[in-house]
Amino acid sequence: MERVNRGCGSGLPVLMVVTLAVVLMVVLVPEVSATRWIVGGNMGWTTNVNYTVWAKDKHFYNGDWLFFVYDRNQMNVLEVNKTDYESCNSDHPLHNWTRGAGRDVVPLNVTRNYYLISGKGFCFGGMKLAVHVENPPPPPTAASLNENSASPSFNLRGQYVLPAVLAIGALWDAFVHFW
DSSP states (O other): OOOOOOOGGGGHHHHHHHHHHHHHHHHHSOOOOOOEEETTGGGOSOSSOOHHHHHHTOOEETTEEEEEEOOTTTOOOEEOOHHHHHHTOOSSOSEEOOOSSSEEEEEEOSSSEEEEEOTTTGGGGTOEEEEEEEOOOOOOOOOOOOTTSOOHHHHHIIIIIHHHHHHHHHHHHHHHHHO
């Protein structure tokens, strides 16, 4: 009877490469985060809410989303121009975001002003929202080092050493597991 030698280490280089690729993606890919804003917070998209006050302290960035929750049988979400926003005119919307479920999303994917109202007279009850969408701020820059500040090796520890130690540990674990 002939014995077949099945080596356990044949998949090891592939596993190591995959593990290293995953670690590098986690370490090197910059954080991207968009915010899904629930319009009106826990009140939702309804009458007698001051959406100007709701939006006042918020920053809306390119890539964020506005999430409207409302009574689908009565209200809607319409994008209009500034003049129609100010006069609550819903006769000629630029875009009707209403999809019929009462859970509609407006992507904020262009840096500009958005004017959103509810038609059917609800705009006069306060259902209107204007937001200014801007580009996200640049990532923070590293503080300049001077002679009195911490050493550069301390600043690099969290940036390179810790991810490298974690990557080496994962590779070692994979090596030991398959060896």
